[in-house]
Amino acid sequence: EKLLVTGVTLKSDESRISLTDIPDRPGVAAEVFSRLAESGINIDMIVQSTGQNKLNTISFTVLRKDVESSEKSLNTVLKIWGSGSMSVAKDIAIVSAVGVGMKSHGGIAARMFNAFAKEGINIEMIATSEIKISCVIDKEHGQKALQLLHDVFGLEKTAG
Amino acid sequence: EKLLVTGVTLKSDESRISLTDIPDRPGVAAEVFSRLAESGINIDMIVQSTGQNKLNTISFTVLRKDVESSEKSLNTVLKIWGSGSMSVAKDIAIVSAVGVGMKSHGGIAARMFNAFAKEGINIEMIATSEIKISCVIDKEHGQKALQLLHDVFGLEKTAG
Ligand SMILES: C[C@@H](O)[C@H](N)C(=O)O
Numbered sequence: 001e002k003l004l005v006t007g008v009t010l011k012s013d014e015s016r017i018s019l020t021d022i023p024d025r026p027g028v029a030a031e032v033f034s035r036l037a038e039s040g041i042n043i044d045m046i047v048q049s050t051g052q053n054k055l056n057t058i059s060f061t062v063l064r065k066d067v068e069s070s071e072k073s074l075n076t077v078l079k080i081w082g083s084g085s086m087s088v089a090k091d092i093a094i095v096s097a098v099g100v101g102m103k104s105h106g107g108i109a110a111r112m113f114n115a116f117a118k119e120g121i122n123i124e125m126i127a128t129s130e131i132k133i134s135c136v137i138d139k140e141h142g143q144k145a146l147q148l149l150h151d152v153f154g155l156e157k158t159a160g
Numbered sequence: 161e162k163l164l165v166t167g168v169t170l171k172s173d174e175s176r177i178s179l180t181d182i183p184d185r186p187g188v189a190a191e192v193f194s195r196l197a198e199s200g201i202n203i204d205m206i207v208q209s210t211g212q213n214k215l216n217t218i219s220f221t222v223l224r225k226d227v228e229s230s231e232k233s234l235n236t237v238l239k240i241w242g243s244g245s246m247s248v249a250k251d252i253a254i255v256s257a258v259g260v261g262m263k264s265h266g267g268i269a270a271r272m273f274n275a276f277a278k279e280g281i282n283i284e285m286i287a288t289s290e291i292k293i294s295c296v297i298d299k300e301h302g303q304k305a306l307q308l309l310h311d312v313f314g315l316e317k318t319a320g
């Protein structure tokens with residue numbers, strides 16, 4: 001598996017916004033990101049897991065400098081739906097393991113998550129693609145997490 | 161924005177498993193994916209949004225043929241934690257828009273989500289990376305969703 005992960009990265013300049021218990025019906029995600037796009041806000045990660053009881057949570061990350069304007073562009077949307085709440089984590093770290101063929105190796109995810117577990121680092125969000133596994137954690141663990149992945153996968157550290 | 165999206169893809173051979181209301185503390189994600197890795201199951205998407213009340217939901221997708229063995233490898237984990245439930249959607253479609261520079265264009269996400277909203281297609285999961293936005297929807301909407309994205313982004317359809 002060492003051959004599969006070619007780099008680990010850390011981003012510490014982003015914030016996370018979550019819209020929790022929003023209606024899980026067509027048009028809701030469109031409304032959220034149309035408003036953000038109209039405000040010209042650059043979005044990095046968008047993560048939504050499966051909902052339950054017809055409610056869901058959408059989380060997304062933006063540059064720290066855009067968090068206030070993101071909140072502002074969304075502040076009326078919850079009133080329209082009559083449900084849900086907004087939470088913000090201003091200081092997050094996004095740690096990622098990058099490599100080819102990741103998809104077929106759940107083992108890489110397990111090693112990454114195990115490394116964080118042993119150090120008591122809670123994983124707040126997860127998103128994967130074929131070439132990348134990204135975890136959102138508390139900003140204060142960012143450097144430590146990068147070092148852990150560097151060791152677990154036997155790599156040179158790379159910049160975010 | 162047309163220049164940014166270079167392809168749209170559809171995967172219809174996967175299933176989604178969600179572990180809902182599981183403890184949101186270090187070690188939980190590691191336990192889930194260690195078990196799956198030990199069973200030799202290939203994982204595609206892993207998606208976890210922000211939790212609340214110290215509980216969270218982790219969803220992941222596997223090939224349809226691996227869904228029963230995934231359920232089997234996880235069936236005792238919920239008992240250990242004493243909380244949570246497992247839900248399975250055997251027939252899902254994963255529709256993705258692929259291109260460079262996606263990250264800085266929340267507008268692409270908004271157009272994709274708007275296209276689904278207009279056709280009444282509910283978005284069950286979302287995951288993004290710098291070059292890709294993926295949505296899990298009901299399998300029956302897969303072909304239609306691919307066509308919608310093909311039209312919205314003015315592209316030739318590509319295979320999954
Ligand atoms: C929650 C949100 O994604 C909703 N399911 C939608 O389709 O817009």
Ligand SMILES: C[C@@H](O)[C@H](N)C(=O)O
Pocket residue numbers: 121122123124182183184185186187188189190208216217218
């Ligand atoms: C929910 C799960 O990801 C948990 N937060 C963990 O760190 O393992």
